[in-house]
Amino acid sequence: MTAVVPVYSLGFGLVTASILALAAVGFTLQFGVTNILNLAFGDLMTASALVGYGVNVIGGTLAESLLAGAVFGAIASALLNRYVYTPFVRHGTKLFGMVIVTLSTGIVIQNFILGWFGANFFSYKVAQTKTYHVVGMYFTSIQFMIMGLAIAVMIVVQLLLTQTRLGKAMRATAANPALAQISGIATDRVIDVAWLMSGALCGLAGVVLVLNTTSFQSTTGNDFLVVIIAAAMLGGVGRPLGALVGAVILGIATEVSAAYMSPSYKEVIAFVVLVIVLLVRPGGLFGNADAVRSSNA
Amino acid sequence: MLASFAAAGIASGSSVDTGTAALTIGVFNPFSGPDASFGPEQMAGCLPAAAAIEAAGGILKHKTLNCKASDSRGDPADAVPAASQLIATTSNLVGILGPSSDEASATVPIFNRSKMPMFADTGQAIFDKNSYHYYFRIQPADDAGGYAMAVYAKDKGYKRAVAVFGNDIGAQGTLPTVTAGFKHLGGKIALSETLPLDQSSYRSEVEAVAAAKPDVIFMEADPQTSATFFAELQQLYHLVPIVGTTATIQSPWFSAVRGAIGAKNLKKYYVGTQPYAPTKGPAIVAWTKALRSVWTKVSQPASQWITNTYPESNYDSVILMALAMQAAKSTTPSAYIRFIVKVANGSPGAVVVHSFAQGKKELLAGKEIKYVGATGEIHFDRSNNSPGLFEMVSSDGQRGAVLSAAQVNLAK
Numbered sequence: 001m002t003a004v005v006p007v008y009s010l011g012f013g014l015v016t017a018s019i020l021a022l023a024a025v026g027f028t029l030q031f032g033v034t035n036i037l038n039l040a041f042g043d044l045m046t047a048s049a050l051v052g053y054g055v056n057v058i059g060g061t062l063a064e065s066l067l068a069g070a071v072f073g074a075i076a077s078a079l080l081n082r083y084v085y086t087p088f089v090r091h092g093t094k095l096f097g098m099v100i101v102t103l104s105t106g107i108v109i110q111n112f113i114l115g116w117f118g119a120n121f122f123s124y125k126v127a128q129t130k131t132y133h134v135v136g137m138y139f140t141s142i143q144f145m146i147m148g149l150a151i152a153v154m155i156v157v158q159l160l161l162t163q164t165r166l167g168k169a170m171r172a173t174a175a176n177p178a179l180a181q182i183s184g185i186a187t188d189r190v191i192d193v194a195w196l197m198s199g200a201l202c203g204l205a206g207v208v209l210v211l212n213t214t215s216f217q218s219t220t221g222n223d224f225l226v227v228i229i230a231a232a233m234l235g236g237v238g239r240p241l242g243a244l245v246g247a248v249i250l251g252i253a254t255e256v257s258a259a260y261m262s263p264s265y266k267e268v269i270a271f272v273v274l275v276i277v278l279l280v281r282p283g284g285l286f287g288n289a290d291a292v293r294s295s296n297a
Numbered sequence: 298m299l300a301s302f303a304a305a306g307i308a309s310g311s312s313v314d315t316g317t318a319a320l321t322i323g324v325f326n327p328f329s330g331p332d333a334s335f336g337p338e339q340m341a342g343c344l345p346a347a348a349a350i351e352a353a354g355g356i357l358k359h360k361t362l363n364c365k366a367s368d369s370r371g372d373p374a375d376a377v378p379a380a381s382q383l384i385a386t387t388s389n390l391v392g393i394l395g396p397s398s399d400e401a402s403a404t405v406p407i408f409n410r411s412k413m414p415m416f417a418d419t420g421q422a423i424f425d426k427n428s429y430h431y432y433f434r435i436q437p438a439d440d441a442g443g444y445a446m447a448v449y450a451k452d453k454g455y456k457r458a459v460a461v462f463g464n465d466i467g468a469q470g471t472l473p474t475v476t477a478g479f480k481h482l483g484g485k486i487a488l489s490e491t492l493p494l495d496q497s498s499y500r501s502e503v504e505a506v507a508a509a510k511p512d513v514i515f516m517e518a519d520p521q522t523s524a525t526f527f528a529e530l531q532q533l534y535h536l537v538p539i540v541g542t543t544a545t546i547q548s549p550w551f552s553a554v555r556g557a558i559g560a561k562n563l564k565k566y567y568v569g570t571q572p573y574a575p576t577k578g579p580a581i582v583a584w585t586k587a588l589r590s591v592w593t594k595v596s597q598p599a600s601q602w603i604t605n606t607y608p609e610s611n612y613d614s615v616i617l618m619a620l621a622m623q624a625a626k627s628t629t630p631s632a633y634i635r636f637i638v639k640v641a642n643g644s645p646g647a648v649v650v651h652s653f654a655q656g657k658k659e660l661l662a663g664k665e666i667k668y669v670g671a672t673g674e675i676h677f678d679r680s681n682n683s684p685g686l687f688e689m690v691s692s693d694g695q696r697g698a699v700l701s702a703a704q705v706n707l708a709k
Binding site: 008009012015016019020110111114118119120121122123124128129131138140209212213214215216217218219220223224255258259262263264266267 | 328329330331333334336337464490491492493494495496497498499500501502504505520521524525528532533549552553554555556557559596597
């Protein structure tokens with residue numbers, strides 16, 4: 001077993017990275033366009049996973065659960081922005097104030113789930129799947145599905161951002177909202193779309209996360225939030241491609257490091273990697289340090 | 298303030314409490330966060346006890362006893378202000394159920410300083426010997442549970458074990474004694490694995506466990522962590538017998554792990570260690586009756602609590618405090634506290650009672666009593682801990698081997 005340690009660890013890392021990528025790209029996509037650090041993201045993942053679970057319980061397929069989670073995530077995120085966050089922004093709440101608003105919103109969502117569904121654990125009804133060995137790596141069919149979904153979504157997001165008018169409008173809004181508006185871009189609509197897309201990815205990430213953990217409760221998504229933010233920062237905040245790369249690096253770093261030392265340190269290793277990268281490149285791998293400095297200011 | 302104390306009749310100077318105001322037990326445990334299941338478990342013991350006490354006419358002239366939930370969130374940073382708030386804002390607070398292992402180190406001193414009797418559900422060994430006058434624990438400590446797990450595993454013939462414990466303070470409490478005990482009995486701990494909680498995957502940890510080729514896994518981690526770990530163990534290796542701590546014998550843990558590996562596998566591979574409690578007798582009848590009287594008020598499904606020793610011990614704790622108040626003729630904590638040990642340990646010639654109603658009747662008749670409740674005999678030592686027996690229980694609630702103190706001591 002020792003001889004193939006890095007290979008199987010790589011496989012484990014790819015699954016973790018796939019889940020992380022869906023979430024981190026969704027997180028950073030919205031942040032890039034709106035400049036709101038949405039700390040309710042993890043709790044929305046849980047809520048979306050619960051919606052998917054509801055579909056699963058009434059006999060829906062896994063695809064239907066994923067779709068339900070994505071649709072719920074998209075609508076809930078857009079509504080959150082329109083009716084909770086935007087009024088604060090209009091009243092001049094700054095970046096730090098918005099952090100508190102989103103944090104509070106997350107706590108409300110988490111406790112709403114707890115109050116409504118109780119301190120219970122939920123598990124999707126999924127048939128026991130076979131484990132496949134692929135060049136020294138082990139995957140279940142669900143893990144193949146998670147990786148495939150992540151790859152497909154990443155391609156779609158990348159094409160949308162680089163090859164469509166909407167993508168260009170989003171990038172323009174992210175770079176300079178005032179200039180984008182003067183140039184005729186309907187930035188409000190672009191921001192709505194960003195929240196919808198981010199929410200859909202959040203919903204998908206929520207469902208695949210709990211498929212992988214097999215059981216979940218009201219805090220599950222929030223437990224994952226720090227790693228999501230870390231992946232987004234590693235790649236460069238507001239950079240979807242960066243978030244993807246950040247997710248892959250963190251996912252693989254955690255699992256491969258566990259092959260060489262106590263797995264207790266795997267999260268430590270991930271964050272050491274993050275700190276080292278940010279020391280060398282404060283804006284992250286794909287970001288620029290000036291943007292970070294201006295948002296800090 | 299003085300007026301309210303006078304109205305309640307619990308001014309510390311008064312020798313006999315003649316107040317009638319409703320009394321309150323603070324249920325101080327996590328009601329949210331990863332250990333949110335702890336709080337409802339405490340309430341499932343407090344509410345039946347309060348109902349039984351009220352049905353017997355209340356404590357002294359106080360007809361009503363309330364159970365007030367106070368959420369520690371399972372985190373000392375949240376628990377400290379929550380404890381202070383509970384004490385400062387609750388009228389006629391006469392005792393506490395809790396704290397749990399998550400917040401005990403930070404909040405036991407607060408309750409003790411406030412002279413508030415607490416029946417802690419923490420299993421931490423640091424409280425095995427302590428000088429907190431207002432602290433009580435009627436369940437064995439985690440370290441004793443660790444020895445019991447080792448004895449059971451050795452008796453089953455397991456030779457090679459892996460210890461898999463969460464990195465939280467509650468789970469880590471059992472680890473030193475289960476590993477030391479198993480080694481002392483001649484077994485080998487092939488690997489001791491600490492799981493960071495609530496990760497999306499434990500595949501690397503599973504690989505390490507598989508490489509160790511264990512006969513048995515000693516386990517404690519929160520439900521979600523355990524579910525993910527065992528699902529991946531099943532995928533990448535195969536399931537092996539699991540011996541869990543008392544913390545794993547909870548409905549949420551079973552629900553989560555059952556969802557991950559299936560009910561059949563959970564029943565086949567899992568057994569947990571819990572403090573022994575009798576399954577029949579007058580105290581069990583009283584407990585069951587009390588529980589049924591609040592059937593719709595406790596966390597559902599209520600049937601999960603019938604044979605669960607945690608709510609049983611919480612029920613006993615409240616009954617003990619109530620009987621102590623009755624015996625002291627005072628609801629003032631500093632006045633009734635010494636009667637807690639007296640009512641539990643008894644004295645020569647004391648009448649053995651199994652319910653609040655029975656105890657109150659004997660006390661009113663001028664007799665001394667000894668309370669033997671749903672969890673069996675309670676005998677406090679100098680640190681107000683009551684060590685007891687252990688029993689093994691399966692995931693469907695079936696109780697198995699009972700381990701005596703002498704058997705458990707073999708592992709030490």
